[in-house]
Ligand SMILES: NC(=O)C1=CN([C@@H]2O[C@H](COP(=O)(O)OP(=O)(O)OC[C@H]3O[C@@H](n4cnc5c(N)ncnc54)[C@H](OP(=O)(O)O)[C@@H]3O)[C@@H](O)[C@H]2O)C=CC1
């Protein structure tokens with residue numbers, strides 16, 4: 505492990521360490537940082553939750569989520585500690601503080617101690633845990649930073665309440681609101697693609713583009729998270745945060761600099777130009793069991809009422825009222841239990857304005873940014889079919905990362921984000937005003953859906969989703985190129 509650049513030790517405290525996110529994402533990300541030698545040699549990692557778990561069992565649980573060299577895994581597991589305590593008792597936090605302090609003194613007594621708190625807990629206890637941190641656990645000699653996981657509220661009112669409550673406890677500079685999509689390689693690449701290449705920017709507007717579709721598909725259902733999901737639904741779970749972040753980066757004006765605040769200022773400006781979403785430009789769906797009966801319906805998941813109308817699929821059209829985009833639709837689609845796992849941005853260009861080729865020969869140019877799986881950027885274009893024939897064929901300029909970059913070892917989004925929080929870099933985190941404007945966009949629509957108890961359209965587990973979603977895209981000018989299959993799709997990239 506590296507020595508800390510500012511000669512301080514690092515203690516990472518994972519609150520909710522017994523949970524799903526901690527096991528699936530937080531600890532594996534810390535392990536990857538450890539493998540890359542990016543944690544100070546004095547690092548201590550303390551888990552905290554209510555469950556009584558023996559440290560040996562806790563390590564076994566965490567080890568299940570770690571991939572890689574066994575010796576290194578063991579070294580990493582040796583850094584782990586676990587303490588059980590309540591979330592709402594000052595006494596429990598005071599006791600915990602003594603343990604952390606003793607460990608820090610043992611590891612590095614003569615340096616200042618930085619502390620990073622990772623809240624891997626449900627939102628219902630964000631505030632009581634924050635009060636516990638503030639009252640007992642803050643570092644007395646170094647910085648204390650807090651990573652908060654979404655959901656940041658359920659609507660504008662609850663989000664403002666949460667922001668207000670958190671704001672009383674921590675300074676904005678010490679808060680790191682995670683939207684893990686911002687840590688994904690291809691999402692970061694959006695800025696470079698757009699602003700470091702001369703070829704794209706002149707085409708990047710309603711003058712040349714006919715529609716932009718941002719798609720998130722998962723081939724799994726809610727799988728035991730139904731209790732949480734049913735309170736939120738797919739619009740709050742994915743569209744209001746991950747897809748809106750991608751939309752902002754695709755559509756914003758160039759920022760003044762690469763500084764975090766300058767970028768966020770542009771994102772906020774863009775979001776403020778989004779027109780209210782119309783219910784008749786929205787499709788909602790809920791998955792049902794497929795014909796084989798192997799896959800359950802959404803309402804079979806634990807914690808989901810049988811008569812739930814919570815959408816597991818949503819497609820919505822966004823209109824941005826600014827000179828660059830006025831009149832051009834952005835179509836956002838997201839769903840669980842679909843035919844594949846895929847997240848991408850698809851920019852469909854207008855038909856060329858010429859008379860040389862027959863209409864049916866001209867399929868649209870599309871620039872596709874494949875966020876996952878199998879990161880790629882490809883441009884669908886037309887070429888003359890090679891040989892004696894004079895026909896036209898659709899093909900692509902393809903930058904598939906796994907072919908282009910040797911020994912590709914992309915960091916997981918969480919790995920990058922935790923590292924940035926350790927460095928104090930806010931660039932890839934969500935600012936309070938950005939969150940507020942995101943809720944301003946979605947709250948009226950969510951209220952309408954809930955007040956009217958809009959029935960989602962059923963779609964089969966493993967299908968493309970509700971039929972009306974394709975019709976919505978068509979209505980807003982999206983032209984599907986039939987018979988084309990991007991070669992990167994086969995063999996199917998693994999999870
Ligand atoms: N799991 C995922 O894939 C993702 C999760 N998130 C977010 O991350 C956070 C953590 O998620 P996840 O790990 O799935 O959550 P869990 O439901 O697994 O909760 C984490 C831990 O919190 C404690 N806990 C759970 N419910 C309560 C409760 N009602 N009151 C007090 N403590 C409770 C439990 O620990 P104990 O009982 O031992 O104290 C549990 O192990 C959430 O905000 C979630 O929205 C965000 C993106 C993806």
Ligand SMILES: O=C1O[C@H](COP(=O)(O)O)[C@@H](O)[C@H](O)[C@H]1O
Pocket residue numbers: 684722741742847
């Ligand atoms: O935040 C969330 O994201 C995951 C999808 O993340 P990905 O990195 O695997 O694309 C989603 O499954 C979950 O419902 C949502 O809360």
